[in-house]
Structures are given as C-alpha cells and as structure tokens.
Amino acid sequence: MEAPLLSADQWAERLFSDGWRVAQGGVIEVLEPATETVLTCVGRADRSDVARAAASARAAQPAWAALTADARQKVLLRAADLLEQHTADLAPWIMRESGSVGGKAAVELEHAAGFVRQAGVMATEAAGLVLPAAPGKTSIARRVPLGVVAVISPFNFPLVLSIRAVAPALAAGNAVVLKPDPRTPISGGFLIARVFEAAGLPEGLLHVLPGDAEAGDALCRDPNIAMIAFTGSTGAGRKVGEVAGAHLKKVSLELGGKNPLIILDDADPDVAASNAAWGAWLHQGQICMTAGRLLVQRGIHDAVVERLVAKAAHLPAGDPMSGNVALGPLISRGQFERVQAIVSDTVAAGAHLAAGGTYQGLCYAPTVLTGVTPGMRAFDEEIFGPVAAITVFDDLDEAAHLANLGEYGLAAGIITGSVGRGMELGKALEVGHLHINDATLDAGPHAPFGGMKASGNGTRISGPANLDEFTTWRWETVKVAATAYPF
Template sequence: MATEPSSTLMDQHIWEGKIFNGDWVVPTGGQYAVIEPATGDHLGVVGRASPDDVQRAAEQAVEAQKAWARAPFHERAQVLRRAGQLWEQQATEIKQWIIRESGSIAPKADFELHVAASECYEAAALATQAYGRLLRSEQPRLSLARRLPAGVVGVIAPFNVPLILSIRSVAPALAFGNAVLLKPDPRTTVSGGVALARVFQEAGLPPGVLQVLPGGADIGEALITAPQVRVISFTGSTQAGRAVGELAARHLKRVHLELGGNSALIVLDDIDLDRAVAAGAWGSFFHQGQICMATSRHIVHESLVERYVDGLVAIAQHMAVGDPASQLVALGPIIDERQRDKIHSCVTTSVDAGARLATGGRYEALFYQPTVLANVTPSMPVYSNEIFGPVAPVVQFSSLDEAAALARDTEYGLSLGILTRDVMKGMELAERIPSGIVHINDQTISDEAVVPFGGVGASGNGARLGGAEWNMEAFTETQWVTIRGQIAPYA
C-alpha cells in the first residue's frame, strides 16, 4: 500500500551512509562524501556497496521479483503512477539536490523532474499493454508469442543527467514485472539513486524490487557477473561501454549500451541565421556541454561561417557562469577536475594545431567559460573526440557532399541536427549520415519518454530505450507457446 509522502522525502537521517535494499541498511563497502562541485562543500554521506552487498542484493531481488511479477498489472501501474505524482509533489526538494550535486542550472533540474514524472506515467501504461500476439501455425494448434519479465535487471547510470538516465530504465523495467539493481554514479548518488529509492519506497513498491548500490567499477563488474542478473542497461562513456559489453558477452547477458557522441549540426545556406546560431549555442552549451547528444561539431556553409562564428561568440560572451545554487547563471560547474582538465587539453591542443580561439578557453576552479573555436579541421582533437564540455567547434563546407562526408567522419552515431528551409533536402542529407537520432530544424539534444532513444557505432549497440515497443524489447523475454486440445499423435 502507498503511504502519504514523508514531510521531508529527502531527509538525510533516513539514508545517510546507507544503501537501499528495500530498507536503508549499512553497507559493507564504506561511505562516499557527497561534494558540491560549484563550491567544494560537503553535502552529506552516502553508502558505498561492496561486491558482497551486490551478491546479496541479487539473491534478494530474485525472490522479490517473483512476487512482483505475479502482482496484478493494475497494482504495478498504481505504484508507478504514485511515483510520477511524487516527482511532481516533491520537485522543489529533489530539485535542490540535482542543482547542488550535479552542477545543474535550475531549468535543467526542472526538466529532469518533468521527464522523471513522464517516465513513470508512461511506464504505468506499459503495465496494461498487450504482452503477446497470435501466430499462424501449419499444425492444428494455437500458436502465440508472449512477453515475460526478464527477471533481474541491472542499471548502471552516469553523473551528467543522473535522474533521467536512471529512471528511463528503472521505470519501464519495473512496469514489466522485473526487479532492478541500480548503480548510480558515485558523484551523483543522491539525485541519481537515493531520490529514486525514496520515491518508490513512498509509492509502495514492495521491498527488494528496487535496490540502490552506489560504487565504482568493482560494483559495476559485480552487477554484470552476478548470475541472477539477466539484463544490463548501461549509460556512460564509449570506453567504459566497451568493457561492459565485453564482460556481459562473456556471461551471456543481454546488454543495452547507450554511449558517447560527437554529434554534428549541419547549417545549410538557406536558413534564418539568428535562429540557427541560437540553436547551435544551446546545443553546445546546455549543462556545460556535459550531454551525450551535445552539438559537438558545427558544420556550416562557407557563405555563413564567419557570421555564424560571430553570433556564437556574442552569445557565449553574455552567458553567466557560476554557482547555480546561489546565482542566476547559464552555466554551472564541470563535474570534477579530471573532466575539466580533459576539456581544456582538447581545446589547447586544437588551438596549437591551428584552430582560432574566438572566445573562451579559460576556467576558474570548475567553471569553464563557453568556448568557440573557428577554423577547425577534422584532424583536430575537438573535431574527432567527444569533448563533454562547453565547446563549439566550427568547420565550414562548400557542398552537400562535403557536409555529408564531414558529418560521417566520426566513429560515433548518436544524434544529428540539420538546419535548412528545404525539409526534403534535409531528409535526403540525413539518409547519408549514420545516426540513431535525427532532428531537422533543431539542435541535437532532445529526448522524450515516448520515443526510441539509442545510437549506432561507438554511440551504442543499436539498443533502444523509450516508448512501449522499444521498452518491451529491452526489458522482457519472448516465449513461444503452442496449445492443442489433446496430445499430438505420434504413434
């Protein structure tokens, strides 16, 4: 039964220093400090799981999942609807954790909470979906295919959009009757893990069906290798994804890999320049560029390129950078020093190779100024690598063939934007560029609970999350069943 929400859903006395297995328990792996990247302040302490904790969680999940899968579909749907309501009712409290823990500006935190509620409402509808279909048979029998829960699903989520990139796997997996073991990133365990545990706990989810196991690579490995876990949903870097995919394959696990990106925005010569520049800036600078779908390469027609660069510079120079918890800013901090230094090295190496630093290229503490680089060529690091920072590299083209070749010149294939007044020309161009997502007359960052999300190449293994059809494919198994009125004659 769902209960009334706690007066303070995120009360630290409930969860501090603990992990969640249906209740809040002291782990055997120790603790993590929760650090605010904007200030360096200590916000609290979260529990650190050990591999032994993971194994115990997996064993408990097997038993909890059996009962959850047997529960009437309307009861599962009710829990998910209640969770959706809680994201809305408790938004103010959870929002502050997203801002302070991940360095998000307030509108980005609002967006995460909106999507979290949407994911739960959409997942509630999944619980009522038809779960099979009749098939023809050459024999006198009823033949059908039905979808059954996979069992125990492991979800490994990153730091950059911690709530969305956890809930988009957790909610549909629960809807189909699975149990879920969630490993949030240690840097955003509260907004990407604790918040989910508290919401589903208050929503009435039975104990053991969702468990939250913060930790590092050793916990990810334990999750993948646990025999009880049948499906892994991983979102993170391509480098880490390769390791996850390799380990999962050795253990015959189904794995969904949502990885990095180096997404291109192609700007043709027939566009409204002011709108194009605004879209391009948003795509590169949103959440400090720490988005897998970020606009990482601006491929601009030669007749517009100088004015386009000037437009980006004008926007970048008016974007305030600072602490989003205490100031009205456009950009918050980079998540940590390691990521900041990676961004800066990519920028400085490219400038040394001949790129023109039009603006930015500086930082103070973890605050990196929005940066625009002109005269970029495909041989430069900012063109060929996923930057994951507030950097807009601009390269020019003269023909559609050249634009297509430049956009294809990457191992990634996550998102693509094409800006043009000629929509059919945009469609034809898109067909020439491998990409899991294409937006014509928009920048590269967009996602909704009802759409298939996924990339190709180094951006993922073609798996899709989102929407009824693709979530069912991700989190259920297909079983073929035949039925005869009497035993088939073999004598």
C-alpha cells in the same frame, strides 16, 4: 506543510537494499562541484553488497510479475505523481550534486515523471501474439519479464538516465538493481528509491547501490542478474559489454556521441546561432547529444560565428545555487582538466579561440573555437564541456563526409531554409536520431533512443522500444488433450 521526500539522515553512509543498510564497501564522499566541498556521504557497495541485493531481487521478482498489470501500473503512476508534487525539494539536490542550473533540474524532473507515466502505460499494453497453429492447438508468443535488470547510470542527467530504465523494467515485471554514478548517488539513485518506496513498491524489487568499477563488474557477472542496461562512455561500455556478454546476459549500451549540427547557407543566422549555442552549451556540454561538431556552410559561417561569440559573452557560468547563471560547473576536477587540455591542444594545432577558454573553479565559460579541422582533438573527441567547435564546409557531400567521420553515430541536426534539402542531406548521415531544423538535443518518453556505430550496440530505450528491451519472447502452445506420437 508536506515533509520533504529526501533526508540525508536516511542514507548517511548507507545504501538502499531491503531498506537502508550499512554498506560493506565503506563510504563515498559526494562532492558539490560548484564548491568542491563534501555535500554528503553514502555507502559504497562492494561485491558482497551486489551479491546480496541481486539474490534479494531475484527472490522478490516472481510475486511482482504475478501481480495484475493494473496493480503494477498504480505504483508507477503514484511515483510519477510524487515526482511532480515534490519538485521544489528534489530540484536542489540535482543542482548541487550534478551542477545543474535550476531550469535544467526542473526539466529533468518533468521528464522523469513523463518516463514513469509512459512506463505505467506500457504495463497494460498487449504483450503477445497468437500464432498460426494446427487445428486443436493454440500457439502464442508472449512477452515475459527477464527477471532482474541491472541499471548502471551516469552523472550528467542522473535522474532521467536512471529512471528511464528503472521504470519500464519494473513495469514489465522485473526487479531492478541500480548502480548510479558515485558522483551523483542521490539524484541518480536514492531519489528514485524514496519515490518508489513512498509509492508502495514492495520491498526487494528495487536496490540502489552506489559504487565504483568493482560494483559494476560484479553486476555484470552475478548469476542472478539477467540484463545490464548501461549508459555512459564508449570505453566503459565496451568493458561492460565484454564482461556481461561472457556471462550471456542481455546488454543494452547507450554510449557517447560526437554529434554534428549542420548549418546550411539558406538558414537564418540568428536562429542557427541560437540552436548552436543551445546544442553546444546546455548543461556545460555534458550531454551525450551535445552538438560536438558545428558544421557551418561557408556562405553563412562568419554571420553565425559573430552571433555565437556575442552569446558566449552574455551567458554567465557560476554556482547554480547562487543566482541566475546559464551554465553551472563541470562535474569534477578531472573533467575540467580534460576540457582545458582539449581546448589548448586544439588551439595549438591551429584553431582560433574566438570566445571563452576562461574559468573560475570548475565553472568553464562558454567557448567558441573556429578553424577546427579533422585531426584536431576538438573535432575528433567527445569533449563533455561547453565548447562550440566550428568547422566550415562548402557543399552537402563535404558536410555528410565531415559529419560521418569517426566512430560515433548518435544524433544529428540540420538547420536549413529548405526542409527538402535538409532531408536529402539527412539520408546520408549515420545516426540514430535525425532532427531537421532542430538542435541535436532531443529526447523524451515516447521516442526510441539509441545510436549507431560506437554510440551503442543497436539497442533502443524508451517509447515503443521498452517492451522489447525489458522482456523476452516465450512461445507457448496448448492442445485440448494430449495425443500419441509414432514412438
């Protein structure tokens, strides 16, 4: 039987930087949210750990960039194979560390392998243009690596939201320093380190540094780092953009969302309720693309609510490792308290608690709020919890107005019996992703991902966006022989 890729003995109180080494910043206790007990301990990176890793990455990067594209591609494709071959022993770490149910962990591993394969394809794509030039002169625009890319990733889809940046950055010839969320350093970091280590990635090209805000700030300031790729909250993203921008780094920010799922009155109420439940409750609502606003046209409102309440009653929340549950725990006690406060404050403001609002430990039951209006917390704020907040509307102009309220602009879905009607409404929505007759939860290796307004800084990641994101243009000219100028 093949040995598992992950062993806690490797990383105990350590980080990954030219091998497994003791961190200078101390130790992080990683809690299992379902039990709120210590799952493992890892090293905590401080500023000195970041400085050492960034310098090592910069020293290693030129040799990696000088390899043929085929050589880099082979490493990436081997890494994708390993993710698929070791799903059975990798999935439990995602489940225990992030609170994922088994199906979500399996899909995350499948998508992660897809992102790595897509990056492998990107490694061998054409990366330049021949430009107009005078006779006897060749003019080329070439995409070249940035150097060292720092990736700062969140807890909710820790593997995918790390590897979707790590893999294309490496494919383009960069080195990477990855800071996973300190709550999910294994599935968001060390799993990736082990996969690429086993795939033959040369030493020094990938560093994994679990840490808190100190490590993130150090990455944004370090002179050896050329780019910050950040995924997380809008508040934290603003701080990252401010510090990194002051140091003239390229910055990619993929931030929060308050995504509308608009259900028109010509939709099938059963299908509409299914999309609403999936969009609002998958992974406990802890997804940036979660359907944070369910906008339901008046004529179908009661039918959708009835079906959604029935679904809530039959979707159990509990420890993903204990059996067949639909929802796992929220990531932390702090996040639980935030969700509970938003629900309580919204009900106090006049909304109706139609289902849920109950909990056991950090496992929060799927919840339905009706009568939610602008100004209520459940309408205005990104909840990151399993709360379906329903707002009624009368016509398409009102739907577009409600959908566009607020600072976010990530994703939107429209459920309708008329594609033309849905597409016409979609033109008015200020979002980076639009899905007609689908939930707001949609992403993959081949699609450019990113939002408008406070959901991002206009950058995109994945698919055709990756080459632009993780390289820069260099203009090169060649003349057969040097010629004299008037001076």
